[in-house]
Amino acid sequence: AQSVTQPDIHITVSEGASLELRCNYSYGATPYLFWYVQSPGQGLQLLLKYFSGDTLVQGIKGFEAEFKRSQSSFNLRKPSVHWSDAAEYFCAVGYGNEKLTFGTGTRLTIIP
């Protein structure tokens, strides 16, 4: 069965610093890959997605992610974080009509 691993439960970075959130998946084929963000008390908002083509995808709010097939990874990056980026981030995978599988999430804290 497919699985998604987000090895970092909680990350703290300084405002203005760079950010990388890790995501690894286990799947029989290259799945669709997603990053969602959940601000406190809110639902999930899609940051970016990958399903084919260029392995570096750009998303909203200045985020990007790179798909690396050899490493089964889809890490999320941002060159300079803002205080408003503090939230929970979820990596998810799916394929075709199959249900999405979510990682356990990474909570991001921003310090001044």
Add this chain to the structure above:
Amino acid sequence: SAVISQKPSRDICQRGTSLTIQCQVDSQVTMMFWYRQQPGQSLTLIATANQGSEATYESGFVIDKFPISRPNLTFSTLTVSNMSPEDSSIYLCSVEAAGFIEAFFGQGTRLTVV
């Protein structure tokens, strides 16, 4: 895309009672999903709400506890029945819209059972 309105946004309920959560979408969608997010946890799929037929439940979830209705292509409800404190969670409605591979989510319902 799809815009989802979920009601109520939060509620505090007595144990033993039931709560019905509504999910309204601004366009017709085939697939609607209900998720549970327990405190500090990731999302767990409860069931897929099918229009015109019974919902499809995931392992560990049963219709008697989480009855679901899907009367048309834009609306669904999830009822949490005979609640206990262990049901305290965020419940999220999600849809897949035609032409999109991603899922869209409502704002969630934060349920506290006391």
